[in-house]
Amino acid sequence: xxxxxxxxxxxxxxxxxxxxxxxxxxxxxxxxxxxxxxxxxxxxxxxxxxxxxxxxxxxxxxxxxxxxxxxxxxxxxxxxxxxxxxxxxxxxxxxxxxxxxxxxxxxxxxxxxxxxxxxxxxxxxxxxxxxxxxxxxxxxxxxxxxxxx
Amino acid sequence: xxxxxxxxxxxxxxxxxxxxxxxxxxxxxxxxxxxxxxxxxxxxxxxxxxxxxxxxxxxxxxxxxxxxxxxxxxxxxxxxxxxxxxx
Numbered sequence: 001x002x003x004x005x006x007x008x009x010x011x012x013x014x015x016x017x018x019x020x021x022x023x024x025x026x027x028x029x030x031x032x033x034x035x036x037x038x039x040x041x042x043x044x045x046x047x048x049x050x051x052x053x054x055x056x057x058x059x060x061x062x063x064x065x066x067x068x069x070x071x072x073x074x075x076x077x078x079x080x081x082x083x084x085x086x087x088x089x090x091x092x093x094x095x096x097x098x099x100x101x102x103x104x105x106x107x108x109x110x111x112x113x114x115x116x117x118x119x120x121x122x123x124x125x126x127x128x129x130x131x132x133x134x135x136x137x138x139x140x141x142x143x144x145x146x147x148x149x
Numbered sequence: 150x151x152x153x154x155x156x157x158x159x160x161x162x163x164x165x166x167x168x169x170x171x172x173x174x175x176x177x178x179x180x181x182x183x184x185x186x187x188x189x190x191x192x193x194x195x196x197x198x199x200x201x202x203x204x205x206x207x208x209x210x211x212x213x214x215x216x217x218x219x220x221x222x223x224x225x226x227x228x229x230x231x232x233x234x235x236x
Contacts, residue, residue, distance in 0.1 A: 007159060010179055010189040088214050090151045 021086040023132040026078035029071045030128050031149050033112045034121040036068035041116060069113050075124065076109035082135065095134055105131060150191055150215075153177070153208040153235060160191070166232030172203060177233040180205060183221050190216070191233055198223050 043061055046053035083102040092098055108124040111117065129145050136143045154160065162179045172178060174194050182188040192205035195218070202223035207215025218224070 008189065010191050011182075085213060088151070089209065089211050090155070 021082060021135070023078075023082060023128060023135050026075050026082065027125075027128050027132065028148060029075040029078060030109075030121075030124050031147060032071035033068055033075060033109075034118075034125060035149060036064050036071065037112065037116055037118055037121045040064045040068070041118065068116075072109045072113045075112075075128075076106050079105050079109070079128075079131070082131070086135070087138075091138055094137070098134070101127070101131060101134070150177070150193070150208050153193075154191065161234040162231040163234065164231035167226075167229060172197070172226065172229055172232070177235050178205075179230045179233055180224060181228045181230060183224050183228065189230065192217050196223075201226060203229065 040061060043057065043064070046057050048054055079102060083099075087098060095101075105124070105127045108120055108127060111120040112124055125147075132143070132145055164179075166172075172194055174196055176194045177191060178194060180190050180192060182190050192207055192215075194203055195206040196204040198204060203226055204218040204223045206219070207217045209215050212219075
């Protein structure tokens with residue numbers, strides 16, 4: 001009555017209803033942070049006596065800063081969803097530094113908000129690439145790291 | 150059911166374990182998932198309810214990891230297909 005030759009398959013766990021996770025969403029937002037950082041540093045300051053030009057310059061710079069802020073926050077949110085919802089205690093066995101990795105990544109998001117720093121922006125991209133590799137390794141898949149920009 | 154069981158583990162199920170005996174809290178059991186007729190799951194019995202239904206729980210300490218009675222409520226005893234032998 002008990003079969004040893006044809007094992008049946010059972011599940012010990014299920015993913016949540018959605019179960020769709022991808023570090024790509026964090027990467028895209030971080031690329032936007034990097035892009036805005038670059039644009040802010042490249043914007044040329046007009047003659048301050050030219051009122052109209054100054055208004056345009058300040059408006060553009062403000063919008064760049066606003067988008068940098070939003071996208072850095074979005075990056076942080078996307079990373080936190082991966083950390084809290086995708087990763088499980090068993091993933092710590094192969095990635096004992098997982099929590100530190102996410103702590104450093106989310107702090108870089110804050111650093112990119114506070115400063116206009118190409119270094120922080122690239123460090124953020126680099127750490128998300130590390131998270132990308134850790135993530136896909138847990139799924140046993142090799143997914144290339146491809147930037148949109 | 151991590152850390153008790155990991156993906157790919159082979160386990161032995163005794164389908165006759167509850168023919169003459171009642172399931173008990175702490176038993177690891179093979180169960181028909183209440184929402185998916187083709188899905189068999191392995192969970193631990195956490196509690197026997199007074200109405201005869203059975204509450205199941207996963208062993209994972211992460212509260213978001215397990216799909217168990219916290220999600221689908223207690224199950225009928227008839228959904229329990231056997232007892233899993235865990236070392």
